[in-house]
Amino acid sequence: MRKTSLDLVYQLAKSDERIVFIGSDLGVGTLAEFSREIPGRFLMEGVSEMNIVGMAAGLALEGKIVYVNTIATFLTRRCFEQNVLDLGLHNVPVRLISNGGGVVYAPLGPTHLAIDDLAIMRSIPNMAIVAPCDAEEMKRLIPQTVDYPGPMYIRLGKGGDPVVSSPALPFQIGKAIPMATGDDALLVTTGITAKIALEAATALGSQGIGCTVLHMHTVKPLDLEALLAHAGRVKAVVTIEEHTVIGGLGGAVAEVLAERAFEPVKRFKRIGIEDVFPHGYGSQASMMEHCGITVERTIATVQDLLAPRTS
Amino acid sequence: MSDPLSIGLDERSLALRRTIIRTLGAGQRGHVGAAFSLVEILRVLYDDVLRFDAAQPKWPGRDRFILSKGHGCLALYALLADKGFIPEAELWKFCKSDGLLGGHPEHHIPGVEASTGSLGHGMSIGLGMALNARMDTSGARVFVVIGDGESNEGSIWEAALSAGKHRLENFCVLTDYNKHQSYGSTAEVQDLEPLVDKWRAFGFGVVEVNGHDVGQLQAALRALPAETGRPTAVICHTVKGKGIKFAENNMEWHHQNKVGPQDVERLLAALEGR
Numbered sequence: 001m002r003k004t005s006l007d008l009v010y011q012l013a014k015s016d017e018r019i020v021f022i023g024s025d026l027g028v029g030t031l032a033e034f035s036r037e038i039p040g041r042f043l044m045e046g047v048s049e050m051n052i053v054g055m056a057a058g059l060a061l062e063g064k065i066v067y068v069n070t071i072a073t074f075l076t077r078r079c080f081e082q083n084v085l086d087l088g089l090h091n092v093p094v095r096l097i098s099n100g101g102g103v104v105y106a107p108l109g110p111t112h113l114a115i116d117d118l119a120i121m122r123s124i125p126n127m128a129i130v131a132p133c134d135a136e137e138m139k140r141l142i143p144q145t146v147d148y149p150g151p152m153y154i155r156l157g158k159g160g161d162p163v164v165s166s167p168a169l170p171f172q173i174g175k176a177i178p179m180a181t182g183d184d185a186l187l188v189t190t191g192i193t194a195k196i197a198l199e200a201a202t203a204l205g206s207q208g209i210g211c212t213v214l215h216m217h218t219v220k221p222l223d224l225e226a227l228l229a230h231a232g233r234v235k236a237v238v239t240i241e242e243h244t245v246i247g248g249l250g251g252a253v254a255e256v257l258a259e260r261a262f263e264p265v266k267r268f269k270r271i272g273i274e275d276v277f278p279h280g281y282g283s284q285a286s287m288m289e290h291c292g293i294t295v296e297r298t299i300a301t302v303q304d305l306l307a308p309r310t311s
Numbered sequence: 312m313s314d315p316l317s318i319g320l321d322e323r324s325l326a327l328r329r330t331i332i333r334t335l336g337a338g339q340r341g342h343v344g345a346a347f348s349l350v351e352i353l354r355v356l357y358d359d360v361l362r363f364d365a366a367q368p369k370w371p372g373r374d375r376f377i378l379s380k381g382h383g384c385l386a387l388y389a390l391l392a393d394k395g396f397i398p399e400a401e402l403w404k405f406c407k408s409d410g411l412l413g414g415h416p417e418h419h420i421p422g423v424e425a426s427t428g429s430l431g432h433g434m435s436i437g438l439g440m441a442l443n444a445r446m447d448t449s450g451a452r453v454f455v456v457i458g459d460g461e462s463n464e465g466s467i468w469e470a471a472l473s474a475g476k477h478r479l480e481n482f483c484v485l486t487d488y489n490k491h492q493s494y495g496s497t498a499e500v501q502d503l504e505p506l507v508d509k510w511r512a513f514g515f516g517v518v519e520v521n522g523h524d525v526g527q528l529q530a531a532l533r534a535l536p537a538e539t540g541r542p543t544a545v546i547c548h549t550v551k552g553k554g555i556k557f558a559e560n561n562m563e564w565h566h567q568n569k570v571g572p573q574d575v576e577r578l579l580a581a582l583e584g585r
Contacts, residue, residue: 020446040446051435051469058439061418061425064446081429082466086436089426090418 001156002069004135005097008142009067010034013041016146020059022052024070049074053082053094060092065146071105072098072114072155076121087151088124094151101131101155101191102242103278106287110277113287114155118190119247121153122220129219130173131155131191134163137217140171148173157192158284164195165215176223178230182210185236185302188227190216190249193240193293200298209302222252228260236267236305240298242288245272267305271297313521315548316559321525323358324350328554328582330389330402334412336575338405340568341414343578344558346385348489348522348549349456353378355528356454357390365395368421374451375424375440379433380458380487381415382566387423388412396422431464433457434484438470441482441542452481452535460492463501468513474542475514482542483535484515487522489551493565510544522547555581 006021010031013019021034022043035042045052049070056066068075075098076083087094098117105112121129128150132138134157145152169177179194180201187197194215201211212230216223231237237257239250250270257266273291280290288294320328327350335341356376357363364370378387385405392399397411397420404410411420415428425436437455444451457467474482486506494500503509510517516538520527528547537543551565552558555578567574 043442045473048469048473050431050466051438051473054432054435054466054470055439055442055473058425058436058441059443060439061436062440062443062447064443082432082435085426085429086432 001132001135001138001159001161002099003159004138005142005154005156006031006069008139012143012146013038016065018063018065019146020064020066022056022066022068024049024052024074026069049079050082053079054086056094057082057086057090057092060094061090066094067097068094069097070099071112072101072117073112076114076117080120083121083127084124088126091126091150093149095145095154096152097154097156099156101157102284103287103291104158104284106284107281109281113278115244115273115278116247117153117155118219118241118243118249119251122247122252126150127220128152128173129155130217131219132217133192133194133215134161134165136163136167137165137171141173141217144173155191161192162195164198171217174218174221174223176226177215177217178212178226179215180211180213182212183233184210184306185238186212186214186230186234187298188214188216188237188239188249188253190219190241193242196293196295196298197240199295200302203295203299204302209306211302216249219249219252222256224256227253227256231257231266232262234266236302238269238271238298238301238305240271240293242293243272244275245270246275248272269301269305271301312519312548313524313527315521315523315550315553318521318523320523320554323354324554325582327354327386327389327393329579330392331385332575332578332582334385334388334402334405335567335570336572337403338407339570340406341385341570342382342566343385344489344491344551344561344564345380345383345458347553347555347558348487348551349383349386350553351523351525351528352456352485352487352547353386353390355525355532357394359529360532361454363422365422368396371449372451375437375453377425377427377433377437377453377455378416379427379437379455380430380461381427381433383456383458383487384412384414384416387416391420391422430458430461431466434467434470438474438479438482441474441479442477444481445479452483454483454485456485456487459486459488459490459497459503462486462503471510471513471515478514478540479542480536480540483545484542485545485547487549488546489549491551491560491562491565493562495562506546510546514541515544516541517544517546519546519548522549523553557581
């Protein structure tokens with residue numbers, strides 16, 4: 001997903017002189033062709049996220065479209081105030097491409113786990129947030145980012161993520177994609193958890209439980225129309241995200257459902273990382289398992305929500 | 312170098328300070344000391360150095376100016392009104408709900424390139440603008456004024472590393488070095504010395520001036536870059552509250568609120584040496 005996105009930025013930069021790339025201290029050889037062929041618009045500024053985001057804002061205020069790339073935690077937490085004031089307040093076209101959204105960097109421990117990036121960025125006015133589910137969807141996203149107004153946070157997965165998106169389903173920033181349809185439960189996902197939702201929906205379908213899977217690749221602005229339309233048809237809504245349950249996709253959906261106040265009320269559950277720093281190392285997959293962000297838990301959660309209530 | 316404390320102020324410097332005092336009175340609050348240490352720096356920039364067209368604030372060929380120490384905005388507003396970027400009447404609505412001008416400058420104000428107020432942001436934004444001017448070979452220069460207290464921020468030194476690396480000749484950072492920050496003297500709170508050596512070590516050509524000496528400021532800013540192939544740092548030795556004897560180097564005058572008509576009269580009288 002990362003290679004796909006950066007290669008596309010390079011391809012776009014070749015024909016669009018507004019496009020500038022800024023990296024922090026990326027892996028050796030990253031975008032080597034870009035740096036060789038368009039050195040004037042390729043910047044590698046070192047481990048200095050505050051300065052990088054400010055610089056990007058300055059360039060964007062002058063008419064450039066700036067793509068910034070580094071690790072998600074550093075691009076959200078370290079330079080949060082620059083994200084708020086330099087990007088959000090000035091409402092400039094800077095695209096923050098963040099490596100390792102979620103628990104991708106599980107082997108590196110808690111300093112590198114971006115468990116709160118969606119919540120952090122969601123609090124910033126004018127900031128759009130997009131989390132594609134695979135590299136194919138990333139290909140459809142990046143060209144749309146060029147002329148999208150205002151700043152944008154783009155969350156990358158691990159790379160080599162199984163492809164679950166389909167070119168047959170049109171991609172548009174801000175428009176959720178229904179990937180499966182059913183009338184009993186709504187599974188809302190973002191990023192790579194689309195795959196978990198689809199597998200859970202298939203398994204539940206074989207038990208006679210129909211699930212709609214709504215891939216909310218754009219967490220902000222949230223596609224309220226799609227969310228409310230699909231939520232209106234079902235009895236239960238479950239959000240699945242590789243993120244803390246506080247303030248991310250689950251939080252966003254909860255806010256909408258609470259304010260909409262369906263009657264009868266929709267049963268609702270957020271699946272994600274509980275309010276803890278996940279302990280241990282391992283792989284992204286084992287950390288997801290450890291945190292309970294799994295197909296099995298999704299199935300059990302839907303079954304539980306749809307079960308007759310005893311009270 | 313002449314002495315920042317004892318050097319006198321000419322009629323233009325006094326007139327700008329009168330405007331600042333009246334603006335302060337209109338808003339009944341403001342960062343007085345920080346604005347008064349800045350007046351000659353801004354005056355020389357706008358009178359003698361910056362290329363701009365107040366009728367077309369976004370004229371592409373303009374030099375860019377960012378007041379990164381945004382709390383010094385009273386001085387900036389006086390110059391923006393003086394040059395015709397904004398109507399003078401806006402000064403008398405300072406900090407009012409229907410006014411254009413608040414306690415920190417915002418980029419929707421004609422002539423203001425970037426919103427500042429939280430310290431440590433303007434230099435990186437200016438650096439991006441200077442890089443853009445180089446990419447586009449526009450010839451635009453970028454001037455950023457930072458504070459000495461602001462120089463405690465790590466982001467200032469991140470930006471300094473980057474500007475030095477890029478050898479940005481069109482980038483000039485002026486430090487309003489009045490030696491005082493909110494809690495006390497910079498020497499006590501977070502000593503910056505040796506400040507000239509620091510900027511030099513980060514790859515800047517460095518000039519030191521008396522920041523209230525119009526002639527020295529003009530000479531330094533008309534001879535940019537200070538060194539070929541390097542960004543310039545101008546260390547402006549200033550006096551917080553310059554021009555008002557009882558406010559000079561007096562931390563009670565860092566920020567004032569509840570400023571009434573009597574305070575305005577007292578400040579105006581002190582300015583005239585009465």
